[in-house]
Amino acid sequence: MSSVVRPKGPLPPKIYWRRRLVVLAILVAVIIVLVIIFVPRGGGAPTPGETPGPTGAEVIDPLVTPTPTAGGACDPSRIAITADTDKTEYAAGELPQLWFTLENKTSQPCTIQIGAADSVFALTSPSGDGDETYWTTADCTTTEAPAPVTVTLKPGIPEESQKVSWPRARSTPGDCTLTEPQVGGDGASFDFRVTVDGLSATKRIYLY
Numbered sequence: 001m002s003s004v005v006r007p008k009g010p011l012p013p014k015i016y017w018r019r020r021l022v023v024l025a026i027l028v029a030v031i032i033v034l035v036i037i038f039v040p041r042g043g044g045a046p047t048p049g050e051t052p053g054p055t056g057a058e059v060i061d062p063l064v065t066p067t068p069t070a071g072g073a074c075d076p077s078r079i080a081i082t083a084d085t086d087k088t089e090y091a092a093g094e095l096p097q098l099w100f101t102l103e104n105k106t107s108q109p110c111t112i113q114i115g116a117a118d119s120v121f122a123l124t125s126p127s128g129d130g131d132e133t134y135w136t137t138a139d140c141t142t143t144e145a146p147a148p149v150t151v152t153l154k155p156g157i158p159e160e161s162q163k164v165s166w167p168r169a170r171s172t173p174g175d176c177t178l179t180e181p182q183v184g185g186d187g188a189s190f191d192f193r194v195t196v197d198g199l200s201a202t203k204r205i206y207l208y
Contacts, residue, residue, distance in 0.1 A: 071109035074153060076198055078105045079112070083194045083203040084160070090207050092185065099163045100194040100201065104153035114161075115148030118197045121164055123190050134183055134190065137164065139171040168207065183207070 079102055086097040098121055104110055120138050124131040153159055167179045184190065184207030193202045 071111055071152065074104065074110035074112045075106070079103070079153065079199060080105055081194070081196060081199040081201045083192050083201040085192060085203055085205055088205055090205065092208055095168060096166045096192070096205055097163045098166055098192055098194075099161045100196060101158045101160050102151075102153060102196070103158045104155050107155050109152055109154050111150050111152050112197060113148040113150050114196060118148070119161070120195045122193045123166055124193060125188065125190050131191065135166055135169070135171040135176060137176060139173050140176040
C-alpha cells in the first residue's frame with residue numbers, strides 16, 4: 001500500500017495524519033486570501049447594455065426638465081387681465097359686484113406685486129365731453145395703506161381678486177361708501193374699468 005495512505009516512520013501513524021491536515025488547512029487559507037486580494041468584487045467592467053453611474057449620489061436624468069420652484073417678475077405683455085362682474089344688467093336696488101382676473105400666458109410661473117395704489121376700480125359713463133367718472137376706489141381712504149401683496153401666477157391658471165361692491169352712488173375724494181343718491185336707471189350704461197400695475201381692462205354694465 002502507498003506511503004500516502006499508510007505513512008511510514010518511527011512515529012505513530014496518527015501523528016503523520018495530523019501534520020498533513022495542518023498543511024492542508026494552511027494551503028486552503030492561502031488560496032482564500034489570494035482570491036480576496038486578486039479577484040474583483042463588483043465594480044468590474046460594465047456588461048453590455050449596463051450604464052455605469054456614481055455610487056451614493058443622486059442620478060439625474062438629463063432628459064427630464066426640472067420643475068420650476070420659483071419665478072421672476074411677470075412680463076406685463078404676457079399677462080392677460082379681465083374686468084369681471086357678477087352680471088351685465090342690474091335691476092333697481094341690485095349692487096354690482098366687481099373684481100378682476102389675471103392669467104399668466106407664459107409656460108413658467110412668475111410673480112406680480114399688487115398694491116392699493118396700483119389697483120384702481122372705476123365706474124364711468126359716457127358723456128358729451130368724454131367719460132365721466134362716477135365712482136372710484138382711488139377716493140377710498142384708509143388709516144394706513146396696506147403693503148403690496150406678491151402674487152405668484154402659475155401658467156394658464158386664472159387668479160381672481162377679492163370682490164368689491166359698488167353702492168350705485170358717486171364717490172367723493174376721501175369717501176367711496178356713499179349710498180345716496182343712486183345713479184343710473186332706465187338701462188343707463190356704465191363702464192367698469194380696472195387698472196392693475198399698468199394693466200387695464202373694461203367691461204360695460206347696464207343699470208335699471
